[in-house]
Every structure is written in structure tokens, then in C-alpha cells.
Amino acid sequence: MTTLKVFFWICLFLVFYTYIGYGILLWLLVCIKRLFKGKPQKTPLPSEEELPEVTLMICAYNEQDIVDVKMENTRQIAYPKLHVVWVTDGSNDSTNDLLAKYHDVEVIYSPERRGKTAALNHGLSLVKDELIVMTDANTMLNPKSIQEIVRCFMDPQVACVSGEKRVAARHEGQAAAEGEGLYWKYESALKRLDGEFYSAMGAPGELCAIRRALYEPMPENALLDDFVMSLRMVDKGYKIAYTSDAYAMEYGSADLAEESKRKRRIAAGGLQSIWWLRKMMNPFRQPVVAFQFISHRVLRWSITPIALLLLIPLNVALVLLKGGAVYTWIWILQILFYLAAFLGYLLEKKGKKNKLLYVPYYFLFMNLNVFRGFSYLRSHKSSGAWEKAKRG
DSSP: OHHHHHHHHHHHHHHHIIIIIHHHHHHHHHHHHHHHHOSOOOOOOOOGGGOOOEEEEEEESSOTTTHHHHHHHHHTOOOTTEEEEEEEESOOSSHHHHHTTOTTEEEEEESSOOOHHHHHHHHHTTOOOSEEEEEETTOEEOTTHHHHHHHHTTSTTEEEEEEEEEEEOSSTTOHHHHHHHHHHHHHHHHHHHHHHHSOOSOOOTTEEEEEGGGOOOOOTTOSSHHHHHHHHHHHTTOEEEEEEEEEEEEEOBSSHHHHHHHHHHHHHHHHHHHHHTGGGGOTTTOHHHHHHHIIIIIHHHTHHHHHHHHHHHHHHHHHHTTOOHHHHHHHHHHHHHHHHHHHHHHHHHTTOOOHHHHHHHHHHHHHHHHHHHHHHHHHTSSOOOOOOOOBO
8 A cells, every 4th residue: 555655646746746836836946036136127129220130930831811911910010120931831722822912021932731840941941030030820929029039139048039829719708719828828927937047948839039040950740840949959058038028819729629639739749859858858967957848848748647647546546445534535626626627528518618617627638638649649750740720
């Protein structure tokens, strides 16, 4: 029974630490850092004449429905030295025809669809500016986004800048979009703390900026190109800055079936990335980076979902073996949690949503898709292309 108890408490600790404990610990570490160094202040921008040239690179595949909306949004960006480049990867709709009317826009076209990673490699091999801001066709940027990103690059140690991803629901009660939005609020809070403590652990493809000189072409079967690209720079000794003053807004997935496509790919990409970046877990190379990488990323995509699943049989065994009252109470809490998740599932199927019940349902939904990511990774070993999730 002692062995069962040890395994049970290890699993419980992993689940708590990954989803709650790391955030608390990180917040405490940031507070301690502020006691000695103060709260970070914004770096002043240089004069307009001294501002660096910036390329906004938009990777797209069959985005004819959004081209004009995206270009209207791009025209609203307040940055005087901005070059706009579209990289269209195998588009066979009217995307290129629509872009042809924008004479100040450069289009880099590849007739074969090979995936976003291949498109990034292609585009970045041709653009000339040192600072490259990458975004998706279906995400809209705030007017000061480029300005705030450039501000972060005033620090020579910053190799990559992560903007904030914001998810909107097209209409009230859209469960997938609201669940995704709630997740990204939590994730953004962690990224902000990570960035202030030392470095953010990755940048979202919706709004990610890099120094072109530090970019290394990636394998075309990369499933999380933005994550691998940015963490490689951290592995070289640079930092990823995070700014919520530059944000990308997009609508969430149309429903949970569509959201599951994204979660499976992200989980598979996470597992792939952990293996490719495994040397970053070595605490003797960069101790702080190893701590952040393992705590924020590795556990969430690998061990912790398994620990969450093992808590059920371990807890049942300890209750049946009369391990003590504490295990009975924890089992009751587990039953209530899974019951709440099931009720959240039933309500979502009926088009209704209760926030109290939806949180445990979406939490389990995310972890279930980690397991589905194993099979996704096996079937996508040779290609980085994926099926786009329909947006609400």
C-alpha cells in the first residue's frame, strides 16, 4: 500500500503543480525579482527616422474570404516603415488574384502545398528586413502592434517577441470559442510572468516576431513551427519578450469537433517539440530555462495527462484498501469533478453553457486531446500540413 500511496501523491502533485502550482510559484518569483530590480519599464522608441524597417509576413493557404478584411486591418497598423509580404502556400482559390490589386504588397507563391513550416522557410529566405513579424491571415492586429513589438527589440538580448493571442466568440454561448478564450487568458497570464521572470516559453504563430539573422530553417514536418523556431533562439542564449500591448484577435473554432482538430495537432506538435528540444531540459546548461520549459511546457504535453488518468485507479485502490479518510475525500472530490465535467458536456450538446460546469469539461477535453495527439503524431511524421479548423 505504501507504493500505491507514493504513486498517488506524485500524480496528484504533478497535476496540481502543472495547472496551478507553477503559476503561483512563478508569481512569487516575479514578486521577489521586483523587490530587487523594480517593475520593468517600457523602453522608449527611437525617432521615426531611426525606426527599423519591418516586414509583416502573412502565411496563407486558400484565404480568399479573408484577404480584403486582412488587408484593411493591415492598413490600420500605425508604423511608417512596414513592408507587407504574403506567402501563399499552394493556394488554388482566388487568394493570389485578390492580392494582385494591392500593388504595394509582395506575394511569394509556391504552387505546391507543403505546410506552414515550408512557407515560413521559403518566405524568410527571400525577405530582406532584419525584423520580421509573422501573423496568420485570419487574425487581426491592433494598430500599435508593430510599434510595441519594435519597442521590445530595443533590448539586444531579445531574439523573438510574442504578442498576445485573443480569442473572440462570434456569438454568445459558442462553447468552443469561449472555452478557448478562457484558456488563452490563463496562458497569457503565464506568458507574461514567464517573460518578466526570464523568458517566455514560446511565441504563438498568430503574432510572433523574430530577428531574421537568428532564424534557422526548420524541418518541413514541424507541427509547431512557431514554438520550435522561438525556443531554438532561447537555447542559443537569447530571450523571448512578451507584450500584451501587441495582440492578435481571431474568432474561436466553430465547435468542439473543430477545436479538437487544433488541440490534437498542438498536442502532437508539443510531443514532437519536446523531443527535438530535449537538451533544453538539462538543468546544467541553462537552469532557469530548464525550469521554465519543463514546468510550463513539458509536463503539460507529456507526463501530467497520464498522471491525471492514473489518479482514478490509484484513488479507487486506496479507498478499497482502506488507506485512510483523506483518500475517501479526494475520491469524492474526483467524482464531483468528473460529474461536473459530464454535466458540462451534456449542456454543451444542447447548446447551453454553465461557466461553473464548462471549466472542468474543457479541462478534460484538452487533456483527452493530448492522448489523441499521440496517434496524430504517428500519422503526420513526414508532413507539416494540416487540416484547418473552421472558425465560428
